[in-house]
Amino acid sequence: MRKNLKPLSILFMFLFFYIFYENVYAEEPILITLSSNLDKVIFDGKWTDPWEWKQSSYNKLYFEDDGAMIHLRTAHQDNSIYIQINFESDKTINKGFDSAMVCFDTKNDKTIIPQDDDYCFSTILDTKKSFSYQGNNSTEINNSFIRIPNDKNFIAIGTASDKFDRYSKVPHSSYEFKIPLDVLGRSDNYGFYINIFDGDSENHYTWPYEIKSQNSNLFSSPNQWGDLVSPDKSLPEFHYSILFFVLVLMIFFVTTTRFNLFKIHIFRY
DSSP states (O other), X not given: OHHHHHHHHXXXXXXXXXXXXXXXXXXXXXXXXXXXXXXXXXOSSSOSSTTTTOSSEEXXXXXXXXXXXXXXXXXXXXXXXEEEEEETTOOSOOTTTOEEEEEEETTOOOOSSOOTTEEEEEEETXXXXXXXXXXXXXXXXXXXXXXXXXXXXXXXXXXXXXXXXXXXXXXXXXXXXXXXXXXXXXXXXXXXXXXXXXXXXXXXXXXXXXXXXXXTOSOOOGGGOEEEEOGGGSOTTSOHHHHHHHHHHXXXXXXXXXXXXXXXXXXXX
């Protein structure tokens, strides 16, 4: 029995170090949920009422360097992805300077050079300016994405929050996006990146956290982006590596139990 357990012990050690390595060097994915009412969102850049974005996934992003806090809400419905970025810590409203951008690697192939399957969408606070960009297959960081025409169903807007805000009654910057799937294509796992610019401090706040903007450039390489995962086809409670580990444990338990029962059966007869 001990001889049989030795290979299994080695397997468990391998799985442990695999999961440890993956979780140290990669951000946990953002899980996006399916909604049934976000098509009724009034796109004004903020919570229009206390329930508007309630039916969406929630992630709190905390930045240890200066204690900044961002509340991220994501959902998908029908032919669109909905995103709200609520920058609770940015209480100095800089119209025309504060901005937010969200990016998608639609194939999630994590290329170093942005390709034509990589898209970014941005808006500037309290302006009618919103932009769409596509990877340009260029090694120059300032030319890595090119501006493309906005899709007719694309919406991005930023403004100051008000009394209906879910996190703070003190006005702060807030952004809303509606990204058409006609542009992105449908997937249950996108590469994902956000970059919020605070015009007062001139700081960039990004997710994944490790990405540092270079020369105040909003764009970064897709190989640094995290993952936006739709759990509709999987278990939302588990990261893929943890799910794999649990499955292996279940198989080990069933196998060893049957083996022991077989030995008992043989011993009795």
